[in-house]
């Protein structure tokens with residue numbers, strides 16, 4: 527299939543049409559998987575993207591951020607088994623999630639394209655991989671998720687946190703989540719299910735606030 531900037535970046539279908547538009551960019555919807563996405567010729571550059579992340583205030587001393595991560599960890603813990611090892615993919619400017627998991631006796635590596643570009647992760651295998659507010663940023667979600675699937679052990683799990691799009695055009699037009707120009711695709715339950723199919727995994731199950739568990 528010819529890859530085109532307006533093809534769906536998740537299922538690669540070319541049946542896509544404009545759904546919404548604002549000052550920044552336009553948004554297409556895929557009729558096959560219901561993903562809403564920014565056409566790939568309208569993405570900001572990686573330099574602009576890094577600048578934007580540098581300004582995020584997610585540092586370790588920020589107690590709101592600590593509490594935010596602790597909540598996610600508590601939502602994930604019941605799905606884990608003793609000795610499971612994990613990866614926090616797209617951790618951002620700190621490896622705090624990994625450190626907090628350590629206090630619960632779990633080893634969790636941290637990776638971030640810009641801040642923790644640890645090459646070793648691709649040689650390892652994990653029982654679980656967390657993408658916390660990451661999947662909406664991926665430039666090539668299908669191939670990147672397939673790459674991560676390769677480093678997941680048998681019966682491994684993904685924990686994906688992202689806000690689902692409202693499935694309603696007026697709400698989407700005013701939705702705060704799309705105003706962040708590093709967010710380049712928005713899922714709903716149908717597109718999360720499509721992702722599971724693409725990865726040969728079971729349908730996702732919601733286990734916390736905006737948090738979905740994918741099992742294999």
Ligand SMILES: [Zn+2]
Pocket residue numbers: 534535536537538539556557558559560561
């Ligand atoms: Zn699609």
